[in-house]
Amino acid sequence: MTPRDDLSARMARPQRHRLLQGFPAVPTMVPAAPDDEEDAGLDTRDRHWGNENVTRGLDGALVDGRFAVARTGLAKAPLELRLMGDEPEDQAWLERAREDQAKERARWQRIVARGDRSAPALFDVDGTRELLVGVLPHTQCVPRRPSCGFCTFPYDQADPLRRRGMVRGALRDLRALTREGPLAGRQVHAIYLGGGTANLAPPEEIGWVVQALGEHLRIADAELTLEGTPHLFEGLFWSHLKALAKLPVGQRRISMGLQTFDEGLLRLMGRERFGDAALVKKLAKRCRALGLACSGDLLFNLPGQSLSQMERDVDTAVAAGLDQICLYHLVLYPGLGTPWSQDPALVAAVPNNEAACEHWLRLRERLLSAGYTQSTLTNFERADVGEKRFRYEVASFSVERTDGLGVGPLSLSTFVNPAQGRGLKLLRRKDLGFPPWSGGDLMYQYDAQGLRLLFLTRGLAKTRVERAVYRRLFGTELKDDLGAALPAVLHAGLVTVDDEALALTPTGMFYADAVVSLFAQTARAVDGSAGGGVHTRDLLRELPHSGDYTGMG
Numbered sequence: 001m002t003p004r005d006d007l008s009a010r011m012a013r014p015q016r017h018r019l020l021q022g023f024p025a026v027p028t029m030v031p032a033a034p035d036d037e038e039d040a041g042l043d044t045r046d047r048h049w050g051n052e053n054v055t056r057g058l059d060g061a062l063v064d065g066r067f068a069v070a071r072t073g074l075a076k077a078p079l080e081l082r083l084m085g086d087e088p089e090d091q092a093w094l095e096r097a098r099e100d101q102a103k104e105r106a107r108w109q110r111i112v113a114r115g116d117r118s119a120p121a122l123f124d125v126d127g128t129r130e131l132l133v134g135v136l137p138h139t140q141c142v143p144r145r146p147s148c149g150f151c152t153f154p155y156d157q158a159d160p161l162r163r164r165g166m167v168r169g170a171l172r173d174l175r176a177l178t179r180e181g182p183l184a185g186r187q188v189h190a191i192y193l194g195g196g197t198a199n200l201a202p203p204e205e206i207g208w209v210v211q212a213l214g215e216h217l218r219i220a221d222a223e224l225t226l227e228g229t230p231h232l233f234e235g236l237f238w239s240h241l242k243a244l245a246k247l248p249v250g251q252r253r254i255s256m257g258l259q260t261f262d263e264g265l266l267r268l269m270g271r272e273r274f275g276d277a278a279l280v281k282k283l284a285k286r287c288r289a290l291g292l293a294c295s296g297d298l299l300f301n302l303p304g305q306s307l308s309q310m311e312r313d314v315d316t317a318v319a320a321g322l323d324q325i326c327l328y329h330l331v332l333y334p335g336l337g338t339p340w341s342q343d344p345a346l347v348a349a350v351p352n353n354e355a356a357c358e359h360w361l362r363l364r365e366r367l368l369s370a371g372y373t374q375s376t377l378t379n380f381e382r383a384d385v386g387e388k389r390f391r392y393e394v395a396s397f398s399v400e401r402t403d404g405l406g407v408g409p410l411s412l413s414t415f416v417n418p419a420q421g422r423g424l425k426l427l428r429r430k431d432l433g434f435p436p437w438s439g440g441d442l443m444y445q446y447d448a449q450g451l452r453l454l455f456l457t458r459g460l461a462k463t464r465v466e467r468a469v470y471r472r473l474f475g476t477e478l479k480d481d482l483g484a485a486l487p488a489v490l491h492a493g494l495v496t497v498d499d500e501a502l503a504l505t506p507t508g509m510f511y512a513d514a515v516v517s518l519f520a521q522t523a524r525a526v527d528g529s530a531g532g533g534v535h536t537r538d539l540l541r542e543l544p545h546s547g548d549y550t551g552m553g
């Protein structure tokens, strides 16, 4: 297939629009620590898939804690077991205890015989790079139907006791990751508390998270965003907003999932009680009074949604005085795994890519003429936003200078060292029952070529990548490395190239997914069979084992 044909095929597929993950996608990631299944000599206890005693650091170092424990145990003389009494059952107890002791010793011997699986670091974590921290404190939400219909976030029914247990699990991870090692004492540029309905956690629990962040990291100058739904920001006499205004960080903001102001579509989502236009306006005013930035996410190209409905949503968001408005094209196709994707009538009611792109162009123009500037593929900020600009998002797409630590269920961390041509992406599973980056979590190890793709796939989410930065990082020319893919995307009018940058055109912004996947394909044959083959939808099905944490902390 020629690159032009390949591009056309990619443009006909659903467009993700957000490029949030960058390179690589989840199915190409592999278990973060070696799997014990291959060790036929170990008994069931040793073969747990979580392999909780082997953990990986953010620099890729592997620590085989079980080997060290087993070796220390074997170095000690076995405890001499003695009888407490002289009844026949005492004798039977002694025999059983000696058998158990011998089995345990044999288990340790097998573990030691298998060898130490520890491995040195893959690269040095560069402490001079900017650091972002994203915390997903829990996975709970409160839609009226099973999820909002389009939702691909980890989502569970609201349950205060379980939620508190999950927040404590995330806190335990956060402390373990920052207490010592390469992150201890690091300055944080921006923090995002999200993952859907983060503000379902009361201000007290959000306060715990921020306190834990401040224990081992420097957050006094950081931007902090709390994500959630409008009605929960208004709840309990605005307690979330009042508490947020007092948190010991540099800049504070809220980000609200609005999706649409249309009542019919909100009913279809089960979001009738999540907040209307009047509430959003009231919240924006309240945020201004408290010095908080206020942002809202809109979805467009919803099933059956007309262009005039979409335009009305944008106008309503602008009239509310939001500092940032994020526009997300709805991704919906059979097999996606969301409730709406299982309804053929709804799937049939979304526009085709050509019409969907036309809507994007119209809405984008509308926001620009209303005085907003575009900072990323999806984020628009009021031109006079000043200090309230959204730091986290732009930084998260700046691989050349920023590392990101993710904490909580299904959080992603990416640490790279461009000078060494190495890096690591880590995905925490939904179940936090094992230590961070143990066997149940996933990882991807970047080589120099992988870093190029990461830079491109993340960087284009800012709508342009600077050629000089690429040259400085990789020592080669971006145009040369893209080979035949570049003429194809230029011919399709999706990008422009000048001496300074490769930039997406407005149409290219809609088809950014097709552009970056073609670039990735050209630079490295992405083999679907490589990696662990685990899909995000598989991970979403996992149950959060909050019981593991209840009562801790």
Ligand code: SF4
Residues within 6 Å of the ligand: 141, 142, 143, 147, 148, 149, 150, 151, 152, 153, 155, 195, 196, 197, 229, 257
């Ligand atoms: S409110 Fe957000 S997280 Fe919750 S189900 Fe809806 S889209 Fe998903």
